[in-house]
Amino acid sequence: MCGGIEYQDQKIYFPQPGASLPVRLRDGNVTWVTWGRRKDEAIGKFPNGGWARLSSIKSGKWKPWHPRPVLIVANRFMEKDQNNESHWIPLDTSMVIQGLLAERDNELRVYVVTIATPLEYAWIHDRWPRLVRDPNPNFCSGSNNCNYSQISNKRS
DSSP: OOOEEEETTEEEETTSTTOEEEEEOTTSOEEEEEBSBOTTSSSOSSOSBSEEEHHHHHTTTTGGGOOEEEEEOOSEEEEEOTTOOEEEEEOOTTEEEEEEEEEETTEEEEEEEEEEOOGGGTTTOSEEEOEEEOSOTTSSOTTSOOOEEEOOSBOO
8 A cells, every 4th residue: 555655765654753755846846745644643634544545536535635636756665465564666767656635724745546456466455556657757756866845734
C-alpha cells in the first residue's frame, strides 16, 4: 500500500511523524506536503491514513476535501508483505505516483492514490500506488537536481 518512498536518496515513511511527500508543481519545481493523517493526531480535518482508493475518489467520498490530482516524484516506493518485510519497487524514470491533494480550512495534505495490485506483486499486498506516465519527464525527476520549496500546510 506504499508505506514509504525514496526520493533523491531520502527515505520517507508514513509512520514518521510529520512525514511529507515531494509533489511536483506545474513549473517543474518540487514542494513538500504533509502525507495524510495519523491516528494519534489531534481531532483532524482529514481522513486517517495516507492513502485514497481510486474507487473512493470516483464515487465522490473525497469531495468534502476538494480533491485535486497531483504527481508525487520518487525513485522507488516501499511495500510491506504479510510478514512485515519491506520490498522496494523501483520506478521507471518516465513514471510518477498519482497523489490526491486534499484541502480543508486552508490546510493541505497529500494522499497516495491506490488501485488493485498487479498480479505479479499480489503476494506482497492487495493495494498498490497508482503509477502514471510523467507528462513532463524532463522536469524534476528523482535523478535530477531540482529547486525546492517547503510549503506550509496552510494555503495562502
